[in-house]
Amino acid sequence: MDEFDTYDAVVIGGGPAGATAAHELAKAGRSVLLLDREGRIKPCGGAIPPRLIRDFEIPDSLLVARIRCARMVAPSDAKVDIPIEGGFVGMVDRGPFDEWLRERAAMAGAVRARGSFEAIERGADGVAVVRYSARDRLGEGGMPVRVRARLVIGADGARSEVARQEVPRSDEGSFVFAYHEIVRAPQAGADYEATRCDVVYNGQFSPDFYGWVFPHGETASIGTGSADKGFSLRSATAALRDASGLAGCETLRREGAPIPLKPLPRWENGRDVLLAGDAAGVVAPASGEGIYYAMYGGRIAAEVGQLFLSTGDARVLQQARKRFMKAHGKVFFVLGIMQRFWYSSDKRRERFVSICRDRDVQQLTFEAYMNKELVRRKPMAHVRIFFKDVAHLLGLARV
The missing domain is CATH 3.30.9.10 (D-Amino Acid Oxidase, subunit A, domain 2)
Incomplete structure (x- = not known):
């Protein structure tokens, strides 16, 4: 096994979650390999709120619209x-935006590799061996490569192959x-x-x-x-x-x-694999917003991964999901209910849009979206919205 390169972490997937995780770990001094297929742009509206721009220091040059x-x-x-x-x-275009995030990770010290993930194997010492098919910038090659990793972060998108191979209950998304x-x-x-x-x-x-x-x-x-x-x-x-x-x-x-549109019930394998971004299921129901939650999850994965690498205690990997759900689980729950109810028929969609005329709804919704926090400082506005929602649910309000 000694002829294989060894990294503290191998991050599989170079979208917002994977690139952010690789950047944070490399910035902390860890040896990181960032593996990405490249050449494929995810369908995405491209909206990023001010909280993301601020927290992740996104330059104005990446914004194609305001x-x-x-x-x-x-x-x-x-x-x-x-x-x-x-x-x-x-608004960002995912092609240039994702590439900028990957390059930022490389500037922090992460090693970039182009290729397709195939499997995680185990050496005699139990350390993970990541096998992938390497490709050049033209998409040619297919040469098999193996690298050792103390930690693997699966950020390889929805229907994650890392999750399928390594994480229990990954089929419940x-x-x-x-x-x-x-x-x-x-x-x-x-x-x-x-x-x-x-x-x-x-x-x-x-x-x-x-x-x-x-x-x-x-x-x-x-x-x-x-x-x-x-x-x-x-x-x-x-x-x-x-x-x-x-x-x-x-x-x-x-x-x-x-x-x-549903966070997976488990994000780790109890050993040395952790999921982030779409692979973990963190796209908001109802809105479909994913970039902020992917980058937030990528940062948490890096922080929890750093703790795991320092202690060797695999139990700490469970903290990634717990921390994410503590911060955003309530919002995901509410949005999930909203999507299942209001999006189920055109009659309900009509009423939903009618509710959006309300000034209280507009202000609280956008404050929560822009800052990624539930707005608690306007209790009477919440009370008014509650009674208006009840009126719409009972058909007592005009559309």
């Missing part, structure tokens, strides 16, 4: 514009299948604004999630998602483009992938 309004569109085509007061939501088309942004003639995100709640475009039109500067992301495997995402996206006046825009690329 969103100052969110438009909610009901099945009846009723529209509710929600201004983002006192700030903005940043739930998913939305997302698809979007990147188009050249329209210059005129469409109801489109470069500073506004449109979120479309309509069973025609998704029976259980939503459709979106998100500006990306010179381009725009138009897409939808659904857990219904029989629902045609491509046809729904074509219909959404037509309804939004964007059918004639040049299509630059198409992307699709499953997106998890």
Whole structure:
């Protein structure tokens, strides 16, 4: 086994979670290998809140748009514009954004490798041996490589192969299948604004999630998602483009992938493997937001991994999930209930958009989104929202 390179940590997957974990561990002085397939961009709206920009020191140069309004569109085509007061939501293109995160990890000392993960084996001493198929920048090669790792962080996305091989109960996740088309942004003639995100709640475009039109500067992301495997995402996206006046825009690329909407019940194997990001299932229900939670989870994975590497106590790996759920589990629970109820029929979607007209709902929702914390300093606003929600649930409020 001595001829294999040995690392404190091998991070599998170079998206926001993996790149962040690799950066934090390398910055702490650990030897890190960051393995990524590259060349594949995840379908993603690309929204990042101010909390992420601040906490992870994201430069302005990576922002391709600044969103100052969110438009909610009901099945009846009723529209509710929600201004983002006192700030903005940043938009990034995942290709350049993810590469910048990987390069930052390399600048901190992480070794980058291009290739596809295959398996985790065990040496005679019990240390993990990560086997992968190496590839060059052109995607050619396929040479088998083995490296030793005291810790393996699986950040290889939804349907994680690391999770499947190593982590018990990894088959208990739930998913939305997302698809979007990147188009050249329209210059005129469409109801489109470069500073506004449109979120479309309509069973025609998704029976259980939503459709979106998100500006990306010179381009725009138009897409939808659904857990219904029989629902045609491509046809729904074509219909959404037509309804939004964007059918004639040049299509630059198409992307699709499953997106998890439920944190896995376990993130570690009790030995030397820890999950992060989509591999752990940390995408917010209802909204589908994942970049912030991936990077937050990647940082926690690095902190817990550092403790594991220092102590050798595998029990500390359990802290990653506990810490994440303590910070965000309540929000995920509430959003999950909201998605299951409000997204279940067009009648309920209509009422949901109607609720979004309420000033209290708008303020508390965006404060929570922007800062990633439940807003507790306005108790009367919460009380008012509770009674308004009850009125809508009972059909006593006007749509």
